[in-house]
Every structure is written in structure tokens, then in C-alpha cells.
Amino acid sequence: MSRLSEHVRTIIVNAGEIAHMSHGDTNMPLLGHEMGDKSANVYEPGLGILIESGNICRIDDSREISDEFVSSWKEGSGITDGTRIIDAEGKAIIPGFVDSHSHLLWGGDRSNEIALRQSGMTYSEISGSGGGIGKTVRETRKLSLDELISIGKDRISRAISHGTTTIEVKSGYGLCVDSELKLLEAAGRIADISPIDIHPTWLGAHDVPKGMSKDAYVEELISEQLPKVASQGISKWADVFCEPGWFDIEETEDIIKAAKEYGLQSRLHVDEFVDSGGLSLAADLGSVSADHVAHSNHESRNLASKSGTMQTFLPGTPYVMGTKEYPPIADCIENRWAFSLASDFNPNCNSLSIPFVGSLAAHRCDIDPISALSAVTRNPSTTLGYGSSNPVGTLSNGSHANLNILISETVDVWCQTPGMNPISATVVRGIL
Numbered sequence: 025m026s027r028l029s030e031h032v033r034t035i036i037v038n039a040g041e042i043a044h045m046s047h048g049d050t051n052m053p054l055l056g057h058e059m060g061d062k063s064a065n066v067y068e069p070g071l072g073i074l075i076e077s078g079n080i081c082r083i084d085d086s087r088e089i090s091d092e093f094v095s096s097w098k099e100g101s102g103i104t105d106g107t108r109i110i111d112a113e114g115k116a117i118i119p120g121f122v123d124s125h126s127h128l129l130w131g132g133d134r135s136n137e138i139a140l141r142q143s144g145m146t147y148s149e150i151s152g153s154g155g156g157i158g159k160t161v162r163e164t165r166k167l168s169l170d171e172l173i174s175i176g177k178d179r180i181s182r183a184i185s186h187g188t189t190t191i192e193v194k195s196g197y198g199l200c201v202d203s204e205l206k207l208l209e210a211a212g213r214i215a216d217i218s219p220i221d222i223h224p225t226w227l228g229a230h231d232v233p234k235g236m237s238k239d240a241y242v243e244e245l246i247s248e249q250l251p252k253v254a255s256q257g258i259s260k261w262a263d264v265f266c267e268p269g270w271f272d273i274e275e276t277e278d279i280i281k282a283a284k285e286y287g288l289q290s291r292l293h294v295d296e297f298v299d300s301g302g303l304s305l306a307a308d309l310g311s312v313s314a315d316h317v318a319h320s321n322h323e324s325r326n327l328a329s330k331s332g333t334m335q336t337f338l339p340g341t342p343y344v345m346g347t348k349e350y351p352p353i354a355d356c357i358e359n360r361w362a363f364s365l366a367s368d369f370n371p372n373c374n375s376l377s378i379p380f381v382g383s384l385a386a387h388r389c390d391i392d393p394i395s396a397l398s399a400v401t402r403n404p405s406t407t408l409g410y411g412s413s414n415p416v417g418t419l420s421n422g423s424h425a426n427l428n429i430l431i432s433e434t435v436d437v438w439c440q441t442p443g444m445n446p447i448s449a450t451v452v453r454g455i456l
């Protein structure tokens with residue numbers, strides 16, 4: 025909150041294109057070809073943005089805004105008359121990214137697994153031989169709360185430097201009551217001190233801990249972890265890794281139905297390696313989002329669309345695993361199915377760069393840059409519970425003033441600098 029009062033008013037002048045992404049009803053995700061409709065979602069260059077107390081309150085001609093709010097402003101002068109001035113120097117502006125799927129908090133290192141994959145082992149075989157999630161759980165359990173907070177703070181700074189201004193953060197590398205609660209507490213403590221919004225999700229059902237039967241662990245999830253997570257109010261969502269070899273459809277249903285009784289909504293990992301009916305279950309359960317969905321069938325995608333379940337694609341994961349086929353994201357545009365894109369940052373997919381995810385969508389999955397931008401801004405924001413009066417992911421009157429100034433005049437470049445950061449500055453609640 026101190027950041028909000030620091031500079032009550034900020035104006036951004038001399039904007040290049042501004043991707044406002046606010047076409048139509050901003051409570052709803054953009055769908056189909058509206059996602060990439062540049063004339064409906066992007067303003068021409070020459071505008072400025074007036075920000076008061078962390079929110080956008082006007083987007084108008086740049087000169088008019090500076091004449092009205094700054095009596096003695098000269099280019100490059102910084103702050104004047106109590107108004108903070110940011111000169112965009114003709115560069116394009118886009119909303120801050122909303123990363124709706126991350127595993128931010130873990131310890132250790134899994135970079136040896138690439139050699140195992142290159143020798144022909146699958147994800148599941150690596151996991152069965154002592155690597156994978158189980159290995160990260162062993163390393164993460166050793167970390168104190170303070171160590172987790174310090175690791176998380178550092179990763180949040182890295183995410184912000186790549187333009188992320190809202191992030192969902194899962195637990196899931198504790199797999200026992202104390203360690204799962206510690207991870208969620210760390211996420212909450214990082215949220216308290218971070219400039220950006222952090223949304224924790226309980227993912228106790230990420231794997232079965234070593235030495236325990238699956239039945240016993242599902243019982244622990246439902247009767248021990250869940251009641252504590254709910255009573256401490258440290259998560260809005262429950263997540264399950266619903267995939268053959270991890271949690272099956274029935275187990276997922278039991279966990280999520282129990283979570284619902286405690287008032288937790290769900291976002292799920294489904295159909296990453298095979299179509300096991302995970303997306304169709306997510307639709308049945310009314311999950312806010314079903315993530316990975318690489319192998320889901322057409323009918324389940326239709327059901328998800330009807331139930332308002334966002335399909336969230338995580339193309340960084342097939343990329344790091346060397347999978348030849350990317351998920352069929354373009355089908356979502358043709359069929360008007362709501363979709364998002366997110367980082368899936370985790371020890372196996374060690375990147376917090378949403379522009380990199382955008383590049384995979386654009387350069388590998390045939391998604392145009394403005395549709396890809398909808399999928400990392402407005403669309404995921406609709407799964408995180410922001411009301412229409414003060415949303416994130418769009419740039420219009422009332423929106424959080426979370427935005428990125430790019431390195432070029434056009435917005436389309438945001439996902440077209442693979443391996444290089446396209447962000448020249450990030451503004452969070454009006455503060456540079």
C-alpha cells in the first residue's frame with residue numbers, strides 16, 4: 025500500500041500503440057477472432073495514460089493530458105507538480121502479464137534430467153527412478169520458511185523483469201501437512217511484501233509422497249491438509265495433477281468435491297500426456313481453469329466452453345521436454361473456446377518469461393500476436409476473481425495501472441524476440 029501513496033498521480037506520455045484489450049464485456053474472456061482483432065483492442069500511437077492511486081483513470085491525447093495535469097513539464101524532467109511523468113518515447117504499451125499457472129516455490133535442481141530424456145527416458149520413467157517431482161519434494165522439504173520466502177522474492181523480481189504483474193503460485197512440493205502449509209504461508213508472506221498480486225493455490229495432490237499408499241495420501245489430503253488450508257484462508261483454489269500414474273479421475277473428483285465443500289474452487293492439471301477425460305471432469309466440476317489440456321478431445325473442449333472452464337495451455341512444458349507436437353491451440357480460435365497461456369514455471373520448465381511463452385504460441389502454434397496477448401492478459405485475469413470495476417489484464421478506466429512499455433513502437437513485437445526480453449519498463453499500480 026505504501027507504493028500506492030508514494031506518487032498519487034502518474035502520467036504516461038508519448039505512447040506508441042496501446043493494447044488496451046478491452047473490447048466488449050471485460051468480465052468475459054475474448055473469444056475466437058475477437059482475440060486478434062487489432063482495431064478493436066489496440067489504440068493508434070499518440071495517446072497518454074493518466075493514473076491516480078494505482079488505477080487508470082483516463083486514456084487520452086498525450087498532449088492534452090500533459091497540458092492539463094502538468095504546468096511546467098519539460099521532456100526528461102521526471103517528477104513535477106507532484107505528478108510523476110513517464111515518457112514512453114513512442115514505444116508501445118501492453119497490459120502487465122497475468123501468469124495464471126506457476127510452481128514458484130521449490131528447492132534443488134533437476135537440470136540433470138535433460139540427459140535422461142535424451143537417453144530416451146520418459147517423464148514418468150524419470151519420476152519412477154527417483155527424479156521428477158519426488159526429487160524436488162526432498163529438496164524443498166529441507167527449506168525453512170525464510171529460505172522459501174527469499175527464493176520466492178527473487179523469482180518474483182525475475183518475473184516482473186519479464187513483464188509479469190499478476191501471478192498464480194501453487195504449492196505441491198511439500199506433500200505433507202506441514203510442508204504444504206509452509207509453502208502456502210511462504211506464498212502469502214511474499215504476497216504481503218511484493219508489489220504485484222500473488223494468488224496461491226493448494227496443490228497437495230501433485231504426487232504421492234514416498235512411503236505412503238495413494239489411498240492413505242488421498243485420505244490425508246481430504247481430512248487433514250484441506251481443512252487446515254481452508255481454515256487458514258491461505259488458498260482460493262485446489263489443484264490436482266490428474267493424469268494416469270498420478271491421480272485418476274475418481275480420486276480427482278473426490279478431492280475437488282471435498283474442496284468445494286470447504287469453499288475452494290478448482291483449477292486442475294489435466295490431459296498433459298494422454299486424454300484421460302480430465303478436461304471433461306473439470307467441466308463437470310465447474311473448475312475455473314483446466315491446464316495443459318494438450319491431449320483433450322473436441323467434445324470435452326466443447327463441454328469446457330459451455331461450463332465456463334478456461335483451457336490454459338502451457339507450451340513451455342512440451343518445449344523443454346522436446347515433444348515434437350505442440351498443443352492444438354489454434355483450434356480454440358476456430359471454435360471460439362476460451363483459452364489462456366501460462367508459464368508452468370517449475371524445476372522441469374525453468375522459465376518465468378511470458379514473452380517466451382508468447383513466442384511459442386506465435387512461432388510454433390500459429391497464433392497471431394494479439395490473440396496470444398489476450399491469452400496472457402485479459403483471458404487469464406477472468407479466472408482469478410477480479411471484478412469488472414478494478415480488473416487486471418486490460419488497460420481502461422478503472423483497471424489496475426499494471427503495464428509494460430515495450431522496446432518497439434508496435435505491440436506485435438511482444439512475443440517476437442525469442443531469447444531476448446521485449447520489455448523496456450514495467451509499471452505496477454502506477455509505479456515504475
Ligand code: NIG
Nearest residue numbers: 156157265341368370371372
Ligand atoms: O505442470 N505436471 C505436473 N506438474 C508440473 C511439473 C512438475 C515437475 O516436473 O516438477 C507441470 O508440468
Ligand code: FE
Nearest residue numbers: 125127293368
Ligand atoms: Fe503445472
